[in-house]
Amino acid sequence: MQASPGKMRTPFKLDELEPTAEITIGFKQVTELSWRQKLSLDACTDCGRCEVSCPAFAAGTPLSPRMVVQKLKGELWRVYGRGEEAKDVVASGLIEEDEVWACTTCAACVEACPVLISPFEYLLEIRRALTLEGRLDRRxxxxxxxxxxxxxxxxxxxxxxxxxxxxxxxxxxxxxxxxxxxxxxxxxxxxxxxxxxxxxxxxxxxxxxxxxxxxxxxxxxxxxxxxxxxxxxxxxxxxxxxxxxxxxxxxxxxxxxxxxxxxxxxxxxxxxxxxxxxxxxxxxxxxxxxELLRTGRLKLRKKLGGKLTLHDSCYLGRVNGIVEEPRDIIGEAVETGSFVEMKRNRRNSFCCGAGGANYWYEVKRRDRESVLRLNEALETGAGTMVVECPYCMQMFGDAARIADAEDKIKIRDIAEVVAECI
Ligand code: SF4
Ligand code: SF4
CATH class of the missing domain: 3.40.50.1860 (Rossmann fold)
Known part of the structure; x- marks a missing residue:
């Protein structure tokens, strides 16, 4: 499995492969999982914390990380407990393709799981098997x-x-x-x-x-x-x-x-x-x-007024632990009391919906993660939602148009906020 939510396993090295080497990647049947992967599935207590934190589940896509783990665990018991033949987990209909593709790889499920399971890593390995077989739609x-x-x-x-x-x-x-x-x-x-x-x-x-x-x-x-x-x-x-x-x-x-x-x-x-x-x-x-602000190499001439909130990007905050730096910057750039936190912040932030390549295709859904998150920003009363990722910026810009909220909230990268104060 992955060493960390931000690092996918490297299954081969392209520049070291023999020209005739046969590539196997990902898994289609639970028998292809490592013992560690199997034990990890078996540890699931069905507590549902991953499901509660999953943006794809909240947006009404077919994906629930709890169900993915439970279904794979059930298949494991069917094969190893009852000695029945292993099935292709997607071709058999056990896991829907849209479940696999709805995952934004935001790692909220990993953060939430009390027994250290990484539900999304199974989905990424299934993607590898689907892609190897060319089971991809046009987009x-x-x-x-x-x-x-x-x-x-x-x-x-x-x-x-x-x-x-x-x-x-x-x-x-x-x-x-x-x-x-x-x-x-x-x-x-x-x-x-x-x-x-x-x-x-x-x-x-x-x-x-x-x-x-x-x-x-x-x-x-x-x-x-x-x-x-x-x-x-x-x-x-x-x-x-x-x-x-x-x-x-x-x-x-x-x-x-x-x-x-x-x-x-x-x-x-x-x-x-x-x-x-x-x-x-x-x-x-x-x-x-x-660092430039801390060491005095960058000096700000003015501070911004008006209420601001910050959206922590998944791959910066949860995956790489960078959560205090943007708050320190905003602290320097705005008047005291102007900054307000959303209810889900830092490592508990809620995905914009673009990660895991989701920006490039659609899956069936009831809502958009970006609109759900924008509504959390609007609840703070902030007139500016500060972001630290160009994809978050595009997703929330679209969400503001969809929610008809462009006159209520502006989406700005943290660099734009700082540059205005120079
Ligand atoms: S990584 Fe995010 S979107 Fe994917 S299953 Fe986990 S919580 Fe859901
Ligand atoms: S949070 Fe962990 S233990 Fe709980 S349902 Fe999800 S995968 Fe299973």
């Missing part, structure tokens, strides 16, 4: 094709980001080839390369880095997707192709420190690239901004 296979064809999940031509890169160059941003001694590689990420709203995060970060005198550079055309959406969709080969190409690029430019504002890129570089030989100091923008 999922389309996203994977985009990653092969143009190296980004949006399927947009790299030419689409030229004008944005030109704009950054006009702001004085240099490429790593022009500034080889730069302290940080600033990794922009696919969302902020291609989504107009997310590009504002980058512009704010550039303003902050320049104000603090930080030496940084970007990769420009050499930046490809980290591969995270492919890996979470179960396509390990596509993930490793992208990861190995990025690692080669980092090593060619002698990159040591990587600054990111996307928690998914952060998690992949920090927790998953080391398995493929890519070891770097990875810094999320909340960590760097926090």
């Amino acid at each position: 999922k296979s389309g996203m994977l094709t985009n990653l092969s064809r143009v190296f980004n999940p949006y399927g947009l031509s790299p030419a689409e980001r030229e004008s944005f890169l030109r704009e950054l160059r006009e702001m004085g941003v240099k490429l790593v080839s022009e500034n080889p001694g730069a302290e940080y590689l600033y990794w922009i990420g696919c969302a902020s390369h291609y989504d107009a709203r997310s590009r504002e995060i980058v512009k704010s970060m550039v303003k902050i880095l320049q104000a603090a005198g930080i030496s940084f550079a970007i990769l420009g055309d050499e930046e490809l997707c980290t591969g995270d959406p492919a890996r979470r969709m179960g396509e390990e080969g596509r993930y490793q192709e992208l990861a190995l190409t990025n690692i080669e690029t980092f090593n060619r430019h002698n990159i040591r420190k990587i600054l990111v504002h996307c928690p998914h890129c952060f998690n992949t570089f920090k927790n998953e690239y080391p398995d493929l030989g890519g070891r770097y100091e990875v810094v999320h923008h909340t960590q760097l901004i926090g």
Whole structure:
């Protein structure tokens, strides 16, 4: 199983595989699980805490992590207790495909489980088996094709980001080839390369880095997707192709420190690239901004008024434990008493619904996780919901439109809040 919620097991190394090697990945039958995985299922007490915390369950998708674990446990008993033949858990209808795909990999179930079971890790392993057999709908296979064809999940031509890169160059941003001694590689990420709203995060970060005198550079055309959406969709080969190409690029430019504002890129570089030989100091923008404010390298000229609340991104807070840094930053940037917590916060935050590659496809559902969470933000009376992830920003921007709440609450990245105070 996974070593931690942010690190998927690496089942093979693409660059070490023999050309004729037969790849088996994921599981179709419970007999393929390790003894540790089987014992973990057997430990489930059916307490339901994972179900209560699961955003996919709250949104009325077919997924309940409790039911997934209980169904697999039942299958285990049928096979090993009664000696009956093992079934393909999906083809037999025991686990619905939409249950498998509804998981946002938010790890709330892991956090909630009193006996340390990771329900979502079974779902990710089933995804791997489904993907290996090509059991993907048009949107999922389309996203994977985009990653092969143009190296980004949006399927947009790299030419689409030229004008944005030109704009950054006009702001004085240099490429790593022009500034080889730069302290940080600033990794922009696919969302902020291609989504107009997310590009504002980058512009704010550039303003902050320049104000603090930080030496940084970007990769420009050499930046490809980290591969995270492919890996979470179960396509390990596509993930490793992208990861190995990025690692080669980092090593060619002698990159040591990587600054990111996307928690998914952060998690992949920090927790998953080391398995493929890519070891770097990875810094999320909340960590760097926090340090710049603490050490006085960045000074704010003004404080913002109005009520703000903060949405902790799953891959930053729960998965990587970064929860105090954004609060410290907001504490510096707003008037005393302006910040208000949502009822679910820090490691107990509630997913926006985009993780685990869910941003790229739809499953049947009653509600949207993003709208449920936006309503929690609205309950605080805050006029601004601060985020720390470009996908959360897009999800809540859409949620505000769906809920007709755009005039009640603004969605802003933490870098935008800080940049306004410089
Ligand atoms: S990882 Fe999140 S979405 Fe997936 S089963 Fe667990 S709680 Fe539900
Ligand atoms: S929280 Fe753990 S023990 Fe409780 S139902 Fe979920 S998987 Fe089983």
